[in-house]
Amino acid sequence: MSLRILSAATLIAVGLLGDTASAVALSDAAGRYAISNNGSSIRFAIGKIGGGGLNGAFGQFKGTIRIDGGDIGRSRVDLTIFPDSVGTGQGRVDAFLKSDAVFDVANSRQITFRSTSVQRTGDNSAVITGQLTARGHTFTEKFTAELQGMKGGQISFHVSGKVFRSRYQMDVGTPIYSNIVAFDMQFSGRRG
C-alpha cells in the first residue's frame, strides 16, 4: 500500500516536472525536509459580512516535513508560526491582530502544528491531521496537502484548510467577520 502511494507521488512529481530524467526514486522521496521561508508562504483569509474580507500572511515560520519511506501514514509535519510576523498591508490591522484581541503576541509568541496522522486521499493528495496550538488552546485540525513537485532534494506542497478561530480565543469581531479562517499555504522544503 505504502509503496503504491509513494510510487504515485513519484509519478506525479515526474508528471509535474515534465522531465522523465528528473524522476525521483522512492528512496529519494523519503527523508526529512526543512521548510524554507524561501518559496513558502502561509496566507489566510477571513470573510466579512457583505462581501470581501481580511487577507493576510505570516512572514516568519519554520518547520519540518518527514516522509516515511516505509509507511506514508507515519510521515510527520511540524510547523511553528511566529504571529508577530503577521502582515495585512494595513499597519493598524496588523497591530490589532498582534494585540490581545487576536494573537496576543506579548504572551503567546508561537502557533504550533504537530501532525498526528497523514492519510492519503488521492494520487497526489493527503489529509494531514494534527494538533494546532494557539494562545494556550489545542485542538485537532485537518489540512489538505497536495504534492506539487520534487526535484534536486527539494519538495513542495500546497496545503489548505479551515480553522474555527473561536476555538483559540480569537473570535473577536464575529459575526461581522467570519469565525472561519481559510488557510492557503505553500511549503517548499529542502532535504537535510
Next chain:
Amino acid sequence: MLRNTDTRYGWASIGLHWLIALLFIGQFGLGLVMVRIASQRIAFELIQLHKSFGFLLLGLVLVRIGWRLGNASPELPEEVGPMERRAAPAVHVLLYAVQLVVPLSGWVLVSVSVLEIPSMPFNLFVMPHLPLQVSDAAETFWIFGHKWLAYAGIALVVLHVLAALRHHFWLRDVVLVRMISPFFPTSARKPE
C-alpha cells in the same frame, strides 16, 4: 396623552426626550472609554456597541424631529424674560442639530475608514456605508470632526441642563417638570 398641547408635552415627546438624552450622554461616555481602554479586544467590541447605539440614536432623532414638526410646541411660561424667550428656540435648534450631526458624522467616519469594518447594529443587520471615498486623510478628518462635534454637543447639553435646573430651582416654573409628566400640576410650580 400622547401628543403635545399648547401648554404640555405629551408622552411621546417626553419619552423621546429622555431616551435620546440618555443615549447621547451614554454615547459620549462610551466614546471616551472605548478609545482609552488598553484591551484591544474590549475596545473593538465597545466601538461596535458605540456604532450600534449611534444608529439607534440617529433613528430616534429623526423620529423626534418628525414628531416635533407634526406637533404643537408648548409655550414658555409667561414669567420667562424676552431675552431667554428669543434664545431658547435657537438653543433648541442647535440641540436638534448636534443630535443629528454627531451620529451622522460617526456614520461618515466608519464609511471613509480605510479599515472598512462593516457596521452591524446589535448584530441584527448590515448598515451600508455611505457612498464616500475611503482614505486615510478623510478618516483622520472625520475622527477629528466626530470628536469635536460630540464635545460641542455635550457642552450644549450641559447648558441645556443648567437652564432646566435654573427654571426648576431658581424660577420655580414648569419648564422642567412638564418634560417629566404631562399630568404634573402646573399650579404647584408658580413662582412665590
